[in-house]
Amino acid sequence: MALDLGVFCKSTLDGEVVDHCFSALFGLGQNADPSYLDWLLKAWGWTLAVAGLGLTIALILGAVMGTLRTLPDNGRLSRWLVRFSTAWVELFRNIPILVQVFLWYHVIPAFVLPLKALPSYWLVSIALGFFTSARIAEQVRAGIQALPSGQRMAATALGLTTFQSYRYVILPMALRIIIPPLTSESMNLIKNSSVAFAVSVPELTLFAMQAQEETSHGVEIYMAVTLLYALSAFAVNRVMTLIENRTRIPGFIAPSNEAVAH
């Protein structure tokens, strides 16, 4: 079975080979007669947009919820915040991501009317962000609990308020030691963004399904899509490793490269 990569130069309108095949790489799909390559790159852009927005939401919410779960028991408010964040984590990690996408797309806008004005890729990003935030919150909590309890005590002894001890003592340490698990969660988020096909966001997986039907060159199409997913996840991995090396706490943890070598 020979691969026919010429399929990417074919027009999505009439299936004829177009003469501007590689202009797609520079023009980013501005042609009136787009090729499958144009469509593929556009779909990649959608995947990156959905995943990027989702990752932003997930990191912020995950950091907040994970922190709230570790609040010291000093009053009714903190008890309720702990309960709320625990319920948050249990809720969003015990429902499949596809079901959560359907909830955000079909159900929640029926109750929260302003959400109807949002484009559907936003809703998918919110779904991905909330789903992943539960996982990130668990990592943040684990990171905070892994710190020696003397850190928190020292902060209290210095007269810092709870907020100050998190802001200046606990989180700067905890958030840095959890970068390796955050890296794999971020890569998971890119992979999970493929569920956006189910609500017709024109991203890579939907491209793969539709282009496969139209061209009957499924193998070539799927290969290109798979490579782009792998490339995106790898890029995230590199960026996170860079951040990890830049923010390493001197003398506190081993460099990740050595840690993952075996």
Next chain:
Amino acid sequence: MLSLDLSFYNWELFTNYILKGLLFSVQLTVIATIGGIVFGTFLALMRLSGKPALAYPATFYVNTMRSIPLVMVILWFFLLIPLLIGRPIGADLSATITFIAFEAAFFSEIVRAGIQSVPKGQGYAAEALGMTYGQNMRFIVLPQAFRNMIPVFMTQTIILFQDTSLVYAIGAYDLLKGFEIAGKNYGRPIETYILAAFTYFIICFSLSKVVRKIQAKVAIIR
């Protein structure tokens, strides 16, 4: 503000639409867990064998599976199996093969960590007693490794149960599909999506509670 009416959700609807999907999801989870553990153990043994001819293909397989979105893996198998065997294959069978192959990669990582968690002296002691590699694995290393792995296996199985909903991509009739079709036929999509989320939540939440109980019980005290 929209009001919810759940009165349409009765025993008849459950047996007509949901039960079939639930059974498929559970069946897929069980088969993929067993198949995944069996093949995953072989993959892990290949990776730990120290023989490049065995270790490299296994490593390549595991890393490939782990870097592709599951939806794409499902689509790949649905496309490739008919091309390879020369005739179409049903979505159910395709999904089953896909999940065994996909989960094997994930379970192999768990098994590998489990084997590495067994102190090296155990394996050396077995060798010193004159045991073959097979006997060593069968009687000494794997029993201890699996005991350590039980909670992680179960957590992976819960994730697997959630992931079975992704067979949506090839149109297999699973729990989610059952709810969706019921929602369409009864004209109540919003309620059925909520019920679907509720059903998945109850199942996964109770299982994760069980896992936490077991975790405390099976830990080997050293």
